[in-house]
Amino acid sequence: MSPWDVEAVRAEFPILERTVHGKPVVYLDSTASAQKPRVVIETLRKVYTDYYANVHRGIYTFAELSTEAYEGAREKVARFIHAPEAAEVVFTRNATEALNLVAYTWGEANIGAGDRIVVTEMEHHSNLVPWQQLAQRKGAELAFVPVTEGGELDLDALRSLLADGKAKVVAFTLMSNVLGTITPAAEIVRLAHEAGATTVLDGAQAVPHLPVDVQALDADFLAFSGHKMGSPGVGVLWGRRALLEAMPPFLYGGDMILHVEKYHSEWNEIPHKFEAGTPPIAETIALGAAVDFLTGLGMEAVHQHEQELVAYAMKRLLEVEGLHILGPSAEKRGGVVAFWMDAAHPHDIAALLDEEGVCVRAGHHCAEPLHARYGVPATARASFYVYNRPQDIDALVAALQRVNALLRR
Amino acid sequence: MPSDLYREELLDHYRDPQNYGVLPEADIDVRLNNATCGDTIHLTARLDDEGRIAKVMFEGQGCVVSMASASMLTEEVVGKRREEVLAMGLPDIETMLGGIRLSMGRVKCATLALRALQQGLKETEEA
Ligand SMILES: Cc1ncc(COP(=O)(O)O)c(C=O)c1O
Numbered sequence: 001m002s003p004w005d006v007e008a009v010r011a012e013f014p015i016l017e018r019t020v021h022g023k024p025v026v027y028l029d030s031t032a033s034a035q036k037p038r039v040v041i042e043t044l045r046k047v048y049t050d051y052y053a054n055v056h057r058g059i060y061t062f063a064e065l066s067t068e069a070y071e072g073a074r075e076k077v078a079r080f081i082h083a084p085e086a087a088e089v090v091f092t093r094n095a096t097e098a099l100n101l102v103a104y105t106w107g108e109a110n111i112g113a114g115d116r117i118v119v120t121e122m123e124h125h126s127n128l129v130p131w132q133q134l135a136q137r138k139g140a141e142l143a144f145v146p147v148t149e150g151g152e153l154d155l156d157a158l159r160s161l162l163a164d165g166k167a168k169v170v171a172f173t174l175m176s177n178v179l180g181t182i183t184p185a186a187e188i189v190r191l192a193h194e195a196g197a198t199t200v201l202d203g204a205q206a207v208p209h210l211p212v213d214v215q216a217l218d219a220d221f222l223a224f225s226g227h228k229m230g231s232p233g234v235g236v237l238w239g240r241r242a243l244l245e246a247m248p249p250f251l252y253g254g255d256m257i258l259h260v261e262k263y264h265s266e267w268n269e270i271p272h273k274f275e276a277g278t279p280p281i282a283e284t285i286a287l288g289a290a291v292d293f294l295t296g297l298g299m300e301a302v303h304q305h306e307q308e309l310v311a312y313a314m315k316r317l318l319e320v321e322g323l324h325i326l327g328p329s330a331e332k333r334g335g336v337v338a339f340w341m342d343a344a345h346p347h348d349i350a351a352l353l354d355e356e357g358v359c360v361r362a363g364h365h366c367a368e369p370l371h372a373r374y375g376v377p378a379t380a381r382a383s384f385y386v387y388n389r390p391q392d393i394d395a396l397v398a399a400l401q402r403v404n405a406l407l408r409r
Numbered sequence: 410m411p412s413d414l415y416r417e418e419l420l421d422h423y424r425d426p427q428n429y430g431v432l433p434e435a436d437i438d439v440r441l442n443n444a445t446c447g448d449t450i451h452l453t454a455r456l457d458d459e460g461r462i463a464k465v466m467f468e469g470q471g472c473v474v475s476m477a478s479a480s481m482l483t484e485e486v487v488g489k490r491r492e493e494v495l496a497m498g499l500p501d502i503e504t505m506l507g508g509i510r511l512s513m514g515r516v517k518c519a520t521l522a523l524r525a526l527q528q529g530l531k532e533t534e535e536a
Contacts (some may be wrong), residue, residue, distance in 0.1 A: 345472035347446055347518065351414060363446060377447020406415060407473070409424045 004305045006389045009297070012037040013387050023357030026395045031177050031336050031383035032361055033227050034208060036290075040230055043289040047282035055281055056255060056272070070281055073288030074271070080291045081203075081222060082213040083238050090237040090244070090271040091284055095204040096126035098223035098237035099171075101274060102200055103130035105247040106221075106239075107169070110198070113139035116166040118197070120145040120153055120183075121373050122176040125366040127202040127223075131171055145172070147373055151179040151327035158188065162195035169198045174206030178367045178381065179326055180310065180333030182210065189218050198243070204228060207236075209306060209334050209385070211299040214238055231290035232283035237274070244270040251276040294386075302386055306335030309384040313337050313393045320400045322408075326374060335384035338365070341400070343408040346380040352406065353380075356399040358392075413509040419477040426476060428483035432466040437529030443517050448475045452525040456533070462486045462494065467522060474506075474515050479522035481505050491530050497523055 010016050013035050018025050027035060047069070053062035055070045071086070078086040092098040107130075111117065117131045121144050135142040143161050146154045153172070161167055170192040175182050185206075189199045200221045206212050207222075208229035214222050220243060226234040239247075249256055249267055256276040258266040267273045294302065311330035314337060317323055322342030327333060341349060346362035353360050361381045364371045371377060382396055435453035442449040448471030457463040465483040469476065485505050486494055502519050503509055511519050 345446070345448070345470075347472040347474070347515070348415075351472075351515075355415075406420065407423070 004301060006305070006387065010387045010389070012039070012293070014038060014041070016387060020357040020359075021355055026356075026358040026392045028382040028384065028388065028392060028396060029359045029361050030208075030228070030385035030388075031205065031365075031381065034230050034385055035387065036232070037230050037293050039289050039293050040232070040286045043286040044232065044282050047285050052282065054278055066281055066285075069285045069288070070279070073284050073291075076288040076291045077236055078238075080295065081207065081238055082215050084215060085241065087270050088238055088241050088244060090239070090274040091279055092223075092235035092237055092274075093280075094227070094233060094235035095202065095223045095225040096235070098235045099127050099200070099202065100130045101237055101250045102221050102223070102239070103134045105250050106198070106243065107131075107134045108137075109246075109248060111135075111138050111140050111168055114166065115140045115168045116161065117142050118145060118158070118161050118167050118170045118172075118192075119143075120172045121147040122151075122153070122179060122181065122183075122367065122370050123171070123173055124177055124202065124204065125368070126204075127171055127173060127200070128369070131169075140168075141166070143167075144369075147179075147370065150329075151176070151181050152332070153181075153183055153188070155184070155187065155191070158191060162191055162197065165195060167192070167195055167197045169200060171200040171202070173202040173204070174212065175209065175334050175336075176327070176367075176370075177205050177336065178338045178365050178370055178379070179328065180336035180338075181328050182206070182332060182334055185219075186217050189220075193218065205334065205336070208294070209299075210303045226283070226287040226290060229290050230293060231287035232280070234280055234283045234287045236287075241270065244274070249273050249276070253277050297386060303334070305386065306384050306388075307331065309388055309390070309393065310335045310337060312390055313382065313384070313396070316393055316397045317400070320397060321404055323400065326376070326379060335388070336381065337383070338379040338381040340376050340379050341403065344403050346378045348407060349380040349400070349403055352403045353396070353399045356395065356402070358396055358399045360396070413507065414474060414515070416507065418507060419473060422477035422480040423473045426467075426480035428464070428466045428480070429468060430466050431468060432464060435466075436533055437526070439525045439529040439532070441521060441525040441528065443471070443475070443521055446472065446518065448472065448518055448521055450475070450479060450521050450525050452479070452522060452529065454526060454529060456491075460491050462489050462491075465526065467525075469521075471521065472518050474511070475518035475521045478502060478506060478519045482522045482526065486526065491534070495527055495530060497527075 051065035203224040207224040222238040253276040350362035432453035437454040450469035454465040
């Protein structure tokens with residue numbers, strides 16, 4: 001493998017040339033949303049200046065070019081996650097909508113009173129609240145796989161939750177957006193399937209950062225968001241054909257129908273059955289460009305790069321007095337580090353870092369139950385992507401030392 | 410260059426807050442928190458015979474903005490009538506903090522102590 005040329009990667013991200021408060025920007029919040037490479041920005045421009053029209057409708061040249069590019073993006077996404085066929089890729093607004101789609105359609109049809117819905121304590125609210133609400137609607141039980149002190153899933157507890165055969169679905173993240181933990185997905189899917197449960201994988205953090213192969217994982221559903229992988233805001237739901245075909249539609253209207261009469265309608269084939277109305281056309285085509293960009297870098301290399309950064313970050317961060325890191329050791333995580341400091345509230349950390357041009361997130365990062373589990377109301381979080389480099393971590397640590405100097409009582 | 414939010418005056422209130430603690434035999438005793446950022450405050454206050462604020466104390470945990478704002482408020486409101494305190498809002502807090510403009514994300518932090526005091530005043534009114 002060729003060594004990672006981070007400067008060459010950075011050159012593809014025009015926003016990184018910006019300064020904030022007179023300082024070069026150090027962007028450490030890609031977990032919330034990633035910056036966009038030139039090729040994505042250029043693709044958007046090209047769609048609008050070369051051939052934009054609505055998809056799946058016209059028979060004139062622009063409409064055909066638009067449709068071809070839009071469906072081409074679906075094929076790129078399918079290859080990226082190793083889906084058996086592009087028709088299993090459904091475009092949504094974001095990962096949240098993809099997860100809601102599963103809970104509202106598959107969930108409505110398959111979960112009943114007394115069934116168990118299994119999630120984990122490390123879920124983002126978007127892979128928790130839809131299931132919590134489904135459980136309430138159906139009188140089903142919602143059960144949590146606990147997170148250990150070290151930030152890993154307790155698989156023995158999962159085995160017990162699966163033992164009586166009541167569990168109908170196991171919904172879990174491939175990677176925590178707070179702890180950075182990469183979960184043992186293939187094993188969780190195997191355990192779930194042995195117990196007859198369907199699996200819903202939240203890939204919002206994993207798909208942009210690690211190689212993900214839905215067939216190797218033997219997954220049933222996978223949800224993720226384009227905006228976290230350099231694309232504009234588009235989401236993806238992948239599901240097995242048989243499951244998608246058996247599910248009722250989510251939203252009704254144009255495009256998702258085959259045939260409409262006054263008092264009766266028939267549904268279009270998958271994936272169109274789940275894509276009601278005009279989609280974000282240029283954005284989806286640009287997602288295809290983002291996928292090409294990441295494929296060009298190689299997802300194994302992306303992961304390797306981030307592992308090196310996170311290992312360096314964890315070592316350097318512990319030099320900061322009174323700083324505590326949540327989650328497992330570096331080799332078990334992706335490029336995310338959430339921490340808290342004795343001397344400063346996360347809001348102050350983020351605000352003071354901003355003055356140095358360093359962008360980090362402060363709060364509960366849409367994972368309140370996880371923060372409650374650790375007894376900390378909020379954390380600051382630094383996260384890394386293809387364009388980050390060790391100097392960014394040095395800038396982070398220097399800024400944190402300044403926070404200590406200013407706020408330590 | 411520290412920004413307005415981290416001026417020495419506010420940092421002094423943060424590092425060494427005024428009226429920190431719990432007031433015994435208080436007329437007002439309120440606990441509030443900011444769910445989103447985890448700031449907490451326990452505010453106690455005593456009123457004089459004419460219903461004016463006689464003394465305010467607070468305990469809590471939070472960012473510089475919420476803690477400095479609470480500390481400054483305990484001095485700012487002494488001698489004020491109930492209606493005066495109930496009429497206070499964000500602009501008054503911004504003035505109190507030295508004429509800064511608070512960003513949207515900081516408004517809840519900055520007004521936590523005021524909201525606690527106002528809630529307490531309303532509770533004594535109802536009682
Ligand atoms: C693990 C995880 N799941 C789901 C989501 C939701 O993604 P979106 O807001 O794009 O729907 C996020 C985003 O922060 C996430 O980190």
